[in-house]
Amino acid sequence: MKVDVLLGLQWGDEGKGKIVDVFTPKYDIIARFQGGPNAGHTLEFEGIKHVLHTIPSGIFRENVINLVGNGVVIDPVVFKAELDKLAPFNIDFKKRLFISKKAHLILPTHKLLDAASETSKGNNKIGSTLKGIGPTYMDKTGRNGLRVGDIFSPNFQEKYQTLIDKHLGILSNYDDFTYDLPSLEKDWMIGIALLKSLNAVDSEHFLNTALLNGKKILAEGAQGTMLDIDFGTYPFVTSSNTVTAGTCTGLGIAPNKIGNVIGIFKAYCTRVGSGPFPTELLDETGERMRQEGREFGSTTGRPRRCGWIDLVQLKYAIMINGVTELSMMKADVLSIFDAIKICTHYEIDGQKITDFPFDLNDLEVKPIYIEMEGWKANLTALESYDDAPQELKNYVLYLENELHVPISLVSVGPDRKQTLLK
Numbered sequence: 001m002k003v004d005v006l007l008g009l010q011w012g013d014e015g016k017g018k019i020v021d022v023f024t025p026k027y028d029i030i031a032r033f034q035g036g037p038n039a040g041h042t043l044e045f046e047g048i049k050h051v052l053h054t055i056p057s058g059i060f061r062e063n064v065i066n067l068v069g070n071g072v073v074i075d076p077v078v079f080k081a082e083l084d085k086l087a088p089f090n091i092d093f094k095k096r097l098f099i100s101k102k103a104h105l106i107l108p109t110h111k112l113l114d115a116a117s118e119t120s121k122g123n124n125k126i127g128s129t130l131k132g133i134g135p136t137y138m139d140k141t142g143r144n145g146l147r148v149g150d151i152f153s154p155n156f157q158e159k160y161q162t163l164i165d166k167h168l169g170i171l172s173n174y175d176d177f178t179y180d181l182p183s184l185e186k187d188w189m190i191g192i193a194l195l196k197s198l199n200a201v202d203s204e205h206f207l208n209t210a211l212l213n214g215k216k217i218l219a220e221g222a223q224g225t226m227l228d229i230d231f232g233t234y235p236f237v238t239s240s241n242t243v244t245a246g247t248c249t250g251l252g253i254a255p256n257k258i259g260n261v262i263g264i265f266k267a268y269c270t271r272v273g274s275g276p277f278p279t280e281l282l283d284e285t286g287e288r289m290r291q292e293g294r295e296f297g298s299t300t301g302r303p304r305r306c307g308w309i310d311l312v313q314l315k316y317a318i319m320i321n322g323v324t325e326l327s328m329m330k331a332d333v334l335s336i337f338d339a340i341k342i343c344t345h346y347e348i349d350g351q352k353i354t355d356f357p358f359d360l361n362d363l364e365v366k367p368i369y370i371e372m373e374g375w376k377a378n379l380t381a382l383e384s385y386d387d388a389p390q391e392l393k394n395y396v397l398y399l400e401n402e403l404h405v406p407i408s409l410v411s412v413g414p415d416r417k418q419t420l421l422k
Helices: 016-026 076-089 108-120 133-141 148-152 156-171 181-196 203-212 245-251 284-292 311-321 331-336 390-403
Strands: 003-008 029-032 041-045 048-052 065-068 097-100 199-201 217-220 258-266 269-271 305-307 325-329 339-348 351-353 366-373 407-411 419-421
Touching: 003 016, 003 245, 016 041, 016 217, 016 258, 016 325, 016 407, 016 419, 029 203, 065 203, 076 181, 097 203, 108 133, 108 156, 108 181, 148 156, 148 181, 148 199, 199 203, 203 217, 203 245, 217 245, 258 311, 284 305, 284 331, 311 339, 311 390, 325 390, 331 407, 339 390, 366 390, 390 407
Parallel strands: 003 217, 003 258, 029 065, 029 217, 065 097, 097 199, 258 325, 325 407
Antiparallel strands: 041 048, 269 305, 339 351, 339 366, 407 419
16 A cells, blocks of 8 residues: 645645545544644635645544644644534544654743744745744754653753743743733643643654555645745745655555645635735736735634636646646636636746746736636536536646646536536
8 A cells, every 4th residue: 555645736725624524434544643722724615614724634534544643743722622622522532643753842932932032034934824933843863852752751841941941931032022921821831731631652664564454554745846945935834844745754554655745726826924925916907806805814813815726836836746646626616717827938137937936026028918717607516527617627637737747626616516626
């Protein structure tokens, strides 16, 4: 058996949570491999909208194991809040939810460091969600972070205080930055007590044993390819590897155990926070797209920047990830437009560019578009792709021909039922 991977191909918010939920019945285990509470995976079914930040998106399906991998960073406060919100649905967490002992913990002071650092940057902010993700990964690579397995250690309190003292020393360098650490610590310790009651496992052994026993595993990514620390639009990126390779380091899965790679993309583009965005629409069209698509961050509530689909960027993401099939999201949002644009090339210094460049931050990029006829039809009640408007089929066919990867799924609404399989 091999591990299939599902991840975002743009700047996050592509709709990964919904598709994981749709695909989950085909799998025995859903495993998150990176990111943390800066992610927001939205699922909608039976008239209820759910937003998950750390817990894998297969949690609502019975008889499916959900694993938080070692590449994830966990905020005990956010984790507890997620579980509290799921309490009315009688989910057996003891049976369904497992956590890697090697997953790192977000401390209260990590969030304080995040806020202090971002505030100090002024106009050069990177658009952090202020969830403490960056400082936690910095301590991880600095080899002095705290992990889930540490909470079971008899000297956990000593390890915790050592790291807190280090952080307080750093915070003392920020003038006029005030905080109330004791109040933050109280909720954090309550979250730690909850974590201790859950299933903490050596996840690399857990998953590889499952593979040997013929179990089907889906690795769930967070954020998107263009936010990858190595291959994204640096420095306006997240602090982890959001690409397929992150599955190996974030779960302990060998490269030869990777199977299908399912790339999720919107029929247009969005981005939250700062950073380059070549096809961004700073006009009425962009605002209409935002309102129709309800493009506001599920984690931060911030308005998302909107623009037409970008094939230069998308081809790059497909290449980096080794994508074998595509899922196109939010086709229904574009129903309001008479014509739809597709960016096929960039123009930089008078030259047409097809390869995604090193540093968009220092370049003046002009997107080159082709235009296709819009479908101008309500797609949300469709039950079969065969019944879709021809204009939508033309759009999908054009993308498949350009991207050289089949689009196997088209989403036409937020509910799990509003999903067309090709």
